[in-house]
Structures are given as C-alpha cells and as structure tokens.
C-alpha cells in the first residue's frame with residue numbers, strides 16, 4: 001500500500017489542504033484529509049464584539065460566498081429581534097445572493113474544466129463570470145467583499161439605469177450559459193471523464209449528511225434551503241436535481257442552477273419595481289439566542305448566536321457546507337479508477353477550505369463521549 | 377541566444393494562501409480570465425514552488441503555516457521574489473486578534489506589497505509586471521555567470 005500526498009501547495013489545489021491518497025497500483029482505495037492550515041478563529045475574535053463589527057468578520061469567513069454569510073448573520077439577528085425588513089431590501093438581497101451564486105458556480109465549473117484538461121470551456125466560464133462581477137460592482141460597489149448587508153436592510157438602493165443594465169447583462173449571460181451548457185452536456189471528452197466517476201447514492205448521502213449540489217445530484221431536491229426561505233417562497237422557486245450522482249451530474253446541476261438563478265433575478269427585479277419605500281429600517285436589538293439557515297452556493301450555512309441587550313455577541317457558531325461534503329468524498333473515491341479521477345472528483349464537490357476551518361469538536365474514541373458544547 | 381530571449385517572457389508564479397479568506401485568491405484566478413489574460417505577458421500561474429520565480433502570498437500567516445512558508449521559500453529557486461497581496465498579508469488586517477503569527481514580512485522578506493481587501497486583478501497584475509524585469513535581470517546574471525564558470529573550467 002502506497003500513499004500519494006497532495007498539498008498543501010499543489011498545482012491542482014486552490015487552497016491549502018493536505019490529501020493523502022492511499023493507492024494500490026493506480027487504484028485509489030482510501031484517503032486521509034489533514035486540515036487546519038487556514039484556521040484563524042473567527043468565532044473567537046467575534047466574541048465580545050458589537051454585532052456591527054461581527055458582520056464584517058462574518059463576511060471574511062469565505063471570500064467566494066461572502067455575501068450569503070452576511071445575509072445569514074443579518075437575518076439571524078432580524079429573526080431574533082423580530083425586525084421587519086422592507087420589501088425592497090428583501091428583493092435586493094435575492095438579486096445579489098443569486099448573482100453571487102452564479103459567480104461561484106461559474107468559478108467551480110472553470111476549475112473542474114481545468115482539472116479535466118478542457119481549457120477552452122474553462123476560459124468561457126471565466127469570461128462569463130467577469131460580467132457577473134461587473135454587475136455586483138455596479139449594485140454594491142465592490143467585487144468580492146461587498147459589505148452590502150446591514151441588520152435591518154441593505155446599504156444602498158439601485159435606480160432605473162442600473163435595473164436596465166442588469167436586465168441587459170443577464171440576457172447576454174443567458175445566451176452564453178445556454179452555449180456552455182450545450183457544450184458541457186454533449187461534449188464527448190467531457191462526459192468520458194465525468195460519467196460513472198465518483199458516484200454517490202442516496203443512502204450514502206443520508207449517512208454523510210452531504211448538502212448542496214452534491215446532494216441534489218443524488219436525487220435530493222429537498223436539501224435546498226431556498227425552499228424554506230420566506231422571500232424565495234414568494235418567487236415560487238423550484239430546485240434543480242438529478243439522480244445519477246456522478247461528477248457530470250454534479251456539474252450539470254451547477255450549470256442549470258445558474259439558469260434558475262437568472263430567472264429568480266428577473267422575478268425579484270419585477271417585484272422590486274412594484275414595491276416602494278426605503279431599503280433600511282432603524283433597528284432595536286433585543287438580547288437572546290437564535291439560529292438561521294440559508295442556502296449558500298455550496299449548500300446550507302447555519303448560524304447560531306446569542307446576543308446581549310446592547311448587541312454584543314456572547315457566543316457564535318458557524319457551520320458551513322463543505323464539512324459534510326468532504327465526508328461524502330470518502331464514499332465517492334470507491335468509483336475512482338485512477339489518481340487523476342480522484343483529483344477531478346475532489347474539484348467536482350467544489351470544496352471551500354477557508355469556510356471549513358471552523359471550530360472542531362473533539363470526540364473521545366474510546367468512550368464515545370463528545371465534549372459538551374454549551375451555548376450560554 | 378534564442379533560449380535567453382524566450383526566458384525573458386517566461387515568469388512562473390506560485391500562489392500561496394497562508395490563511396486568507398479566498399477573496400484575494402479568486403481575484404488572482406480572475407487574472408486568468410480572457411479580460412485580463414495574464415498569459416499574454418508571459419506570466420504562468422501554476423502552484424509549483426520548485427520552479428516559481430515569483431511567490432504570491434495572500435493572507436495572514438497562521439500557526440501551521442509558519443514553518444511551512446519558510447520551507448517553501450527555501451525551495452524556490454533564485455531570484456526569490458515575494459509579492460504580498462491584500463490587507464491580511466501586509467498587516468494581518470481583520471484577523472489580527474485571531475490565531476495568526478503575524479504578517480508575511482515578519483516571516484520571509486517581501487519585495488512588493490499590494491494593499492486592498494481584496495485588490496483588483498489589474499493591480500495584482502501591475503505589481504507582478506513591475507518587479508518582473510528585476511526577476512529577469514537577475515536570472516540572466518545567474519545564467520551568464522554559470523556560462524562563464526563552465527568556460528573557465530574547460
């Protein structure tokens with residue numbers, strides 16, 4: 001039995017993580033993950049700080065899905081203190097969150113295409129993504145860490161000019177995406193590398209609690225938390241799903257979600273134009289503890305926090321989707337014939353390491369006791 | 377002669393994320409996109425420290441990275457050029473109170489700094505291009521010295 005170590009710095013990885021693949025000849029029989037390279041202790045920094053500072057820290061949990069973290073943070077506090085957010089702000093949140101989902105899925109597709117050595121398609125995806133980044137800069141004023149959400153609404157309003165520009169850019173993007181999707185579904189070399197590789201079934205998904213596109217590619221549409229979000233209920237959102245559970249299915253789910261996101265943006269903008277009023281209300285923070293879940297591009301993100309009456313954070317807990325998806329990676333490896341397939345499977349779950357590096361709860365292996373994680 | 381000419385337009389970059397939030401990393405990935413097209417300047421991004429001319433470091437240095445970063449710095453061939461990208465790499469930024477052991481220039485020498493959280497892709501590209509001639513010049517010097525050394529021994 002031999003071990004192939006990958007990382008923390010390696011040509012295929014974007015982020016520092018160490019994967020040890022256990023191989024027999026060319027066959028991969030197991031894997032070990034070693035994490036902790038990006039652990040900065042964000043929850044610890046947040047403790048004792050005012051929530052106005054906390055929202056900026058929560059944005060920097062992850063740079064790719066930065067917006068959804070602030071949205072979850074804000075909605076958690078709004079839910080706890082029963083703050084009514086104005087309609088305009090709710091629809092603007094949907095527009096920006098969906099734009100972020102598009103850019104995240106496109107970068108995931110580009111990385112996957114690069115890992116299967118199809119550089120042309122990767123460049124098409126990156127090119128389409130630049131237009132989305134432009135739109136985000138137009139709406140929020142920054143490309144990556146936007147700082148757009150505040151507790152009680154959003155920071156800026158948009159005007160008619162910007163709405164027209166969004167419609168125009170989105171129509172162009174839809175044409176681009178149709179083209180990319182057609183190439184991805186019909187390209188023979190692309191499917192050769194993806195079909196039947198890294199298969200994970202419904203039962204294993206239930207075992208590992210995988211979320212997001214990984215679960216939806218294995219016939220679990222109800223794993224989408226947008227189905228339970230009040231604003232998305234208004235927009236009559238329907239999730240995309242597949243039942244093959246292999247690499248191709250996961251990537252096709254991502255591509256098709258871009259299309260649904262485009263439709264959601266259109267619907268949200270229509271409703272935005274009908275509504276009136278401001279985008280931000282004055283808030284009155286009540287102490288207590290509460291929790292909120294949202295659908296990030298990679299799956300559900302969960303915030304649990306307790307506040308004092310003045311708005312100081314007593315304790316906060318963040319759970320991000322990649323923790324569960326990396327667990328599912330172990331089961332996918334069973335259908336990876338070669339080392340290079342193991343690498344493409346790794347990119348197909350779209351791991352985000354800097355999200356994952358949260359607090360680790362230790363379990364005693366002998367007694368099975370879990371150290372109590374009190375929340376007071 | 378021909379080899380020297382082409383080596384001038386061949387800068388290899390290795391991106392090292394020492395604990396940042398990925399924001400800076402995806403802006404470096406954006407540089408690959410056709411809009412910025414980093415390869416038209418002859419810059420190749422592949423994360424292999426053993427053949428890199430320029431190390432691009434993003435993020436504050438977390439505790440497990442402290443020794444690793446030094447190792448990687450020793451592994452890279454001459455000229456060892458380091459570009460620190462982002463507020464985190466310059467001063468630890470927002471994570472100053474967390475589990476970090478300081479900015480990058482505390483651990484290894486830094487040649488160029490790009491502020492911003494995150495900086496725009498064009499700024500990163502600009503910084504690499506500004507120090508690239510340096511890299512090429514010193515590279516040539518080393519090559520020439522090696523050639524003369526070979527001649528004198530013969």
Ligand code: SF4
Pocket residue numbers: 060063145395396397398399400434435461462463464465469470492493494
């Ligand atoms: S400088 Fe900003 S964007 Fe870059 S790694 Fe640090 S927090 Fe993230």
